[in-house]
Amino acid sequence: NAGVMQNPRHLVRRRGQEARLRCSPMKGHSHVYWYRQLPEEGLKFMVYLQKENIIDESGMPKERFSAEFPKEGPSILRIQQVVRGDSAAYFCASSLLPGNTEAFFGQGTRLTVV
């Protein structure tokens, strides 16, 4: 049973380009959470999604950031017109049930904006 899979592991984008980060949850998990980790900081919650629904996006920046979790396929975190301040590690976690206290994390995608 594969764990949470994130790809790519490393992504380099020039300022103004788009970044797409993918997360495949563990098999059978339909709840996905995205977190951002800035250098030397803890993870910060961004968004919580269930299949085809955004449940809580209170941590998402209002502009340029969007997330989806379609019925088929991985969850996607999309950052448009990236800026240097978007450079961070982005983690995805998944859980079997809502409110499940054990969320399994992927290995993260490190985004570098040059």
Place this chain on the structure above:
Amino acid sequence: AQTVTQSQPEMSVQEAETVTLSCTYDTSESNYYLFWYKQPPSRQMILVIRQEAYKQQNATENRFSVNFQKAAKSFSLKISDSQLGDTAMYFCAFMKRIQGAQKLVFGQGTRLTINP
């Protein structure tokens, strides 16, 4: 809003020693969970231990144990007989115990180095 504070940015101990990492939190909730996560250089977030606030007994997982002081809002992690593989960033985290959407609130982390 909940906040989690880890006041020790870095710690270093010798192999086989015992080390305690501190964590305090602020919340008006009475029902919640607390966690310690380990992040080795591979960046993988690994759950070390979990505590439910309504349980008075401190959680234990092999060499890892916590000292949960609910009134003081303190949640420290003790690692006994430390090993080189324990070298990592350690994050304390908080989660409200509610139905539906849940999110973890993390502290800033403590970088722990175990020296041979």
